[in-house]
Amino acid sequence: MSDTLSDLTTLRVGGPAGRLVPATTRELLVDTVREEWADGEHPLVLGGGSNTLAADDGFDGTVVQILTRGIERLESEPGRVRLRVEAGESWDGLVAYAVENGWSGVEALSGIPGSCGAAPIQNIGAYGQELESVLVSIDLLDRDLDELVTVPAADLGLGYRTSVLKRHGGSVPERDGVVVALELELSDDEGLSAPIAYPQLASALGVELGARLPIADVRATVLDLRASKGMVLDDADTDTWSAGSFFTNPIVSESFARSLPSDAPRWPLEDGQDGAVVIPLGEWDGSIPRPSLEHAARVKLSAAWLIERAGIRRGFRLPGSRAAISSKHTLALTNTGGATADEIAALARFVQARVASEFGVVLQPEPVFVGLSL
Structure with missing residues (x-):
């Protein structure tokens, strides 16, 4: 595995990491980050590297690449689907999984690169949907508390591409920590999408705002729209x-x-x-x-x-x-x-x-x- 940030980010720029730790399990992720904190260090935590601009000199410290996997279905009310998702899961992989099972609420977020753990940090959104509408809570390794805690979505200060976890232009976040897992609640409504809420998407689908369509059709159209804007990763493009x-x-x-x-x-x-x-x-x-x-x-x-x-x-x-x-x-x-x-x-x-x-x-x-x- 490369320890150069240009190979770990979608912008394909950035120099070497002082040390790279591929965190394939929750235990390794938590233990590595806590050890760094105990030594007074602040490791660079990367998911898919899709929202990172790293310097040409690299990062003279530990880079923790979150590679944890796991999607667990939890108990929920009829017509609702609760999922616990490990931070290292691919976001678009999660959306594809939801669509394949006929669960709605994230289909308009198809094609967004990166990992699930990064999603709440900037409250990802596109085509009339935002993560905030389906996020229940996160498991956060809190630096100040030095422990793993569950934080309700209402306490994350979610807004337009922001949260209390985000570093704005390199600034210190209001709440410092590492997202370890998410809990989401989707809808199980016979394979129909959430109401279409974005004019461009409605136009591409040939429907009025508020219409509901088969989820797979919405996902396919969103992917086509994003691809036309160069917003779907392609090694050849x-x-x-x-x-x-x-x-x-x-x-x-x-x-x-x-x-x-x-x-x-x-x-x-x-x-x-x-x-x-x-x-x-x-x-x-x-x-x-x-x-x-x-x-x-x-x-x-x-x-x-x-x-x-x-x-x-x-x-x-x-x-x-x-x-x-x-x-x-x-x-x-x-x-x-x-x-x-x-x-x-x-x-x-x-x-x-x-x-x-x-x-x-x-x-x-x-x-x-x-x-x-x-």
Whole structure:
């Protein structure tokens, strides 16, 4: 097994690990992490590596790769299905398993790369579904408590691509720990999907919003949509050598949204969600503070639209760089072959600067940075 982070992440960049531990059992995972903590170390914990940008110098410490497996069906009420899933299970593998059994609730999350343990950290979501709607609890190895505890989903601060477990731009999370397993509750409704809640998916399926279809049909359509955007991993397609969407869609106040061009896509949201950082034009110093409730939100914008309207097109790359904007989707920063982490970061900074200069919005990155920052 390679101990180079470029071989362990979907962006395919990053230098060597000081030590690599493939944690194939829950006991090995827990024991290894606790031993590192006892020595005052903070190991790098990786699942599928699909949301990580690692420095070219690598990580001079222990990398724990979570490879645990297991899906257990628990007792549940009629029409409901409870599952306990080990953190190392493939997320899309879990979705495929649910769809094969006719259980709904995650079918719109098909094709998302990475492991199940990473899913609650940023509350993964796509096409009108979010993990939050089916997550019951997690088994968390809590660093402060130094023990394995069960944490209800309601205590995770789940929001748009965030939770109390997430490191925002390399910052320390509100609750530090390692996800060991998830408990989910799905629906068993004669093979029908959850109501279709996303216009693009409804259009692709040829139905109205709220319609319910065979789950397998929804999964197939979602996979086709993601593949058309280069968002389904493919070793032969460098457009998929990415971390998926590199930036989150900004959430801003309604009044600020009204200052944007009338054709800027926007979606009203409930109060209380974290907002984007909005700055007066010309005053950005390049730093990105952590999202805060001080920026109370009303409207979600399209990061892809902002990037494109700032003059950055699909396929764009800086001169001499091997990092590029995907030719299929403006939100994905890709490794076209042999790119370095510094090249990926330089392109991300350029995109941030262009959007900040044009619209006064600082785009927030999704990936976890290891050994570098924007």
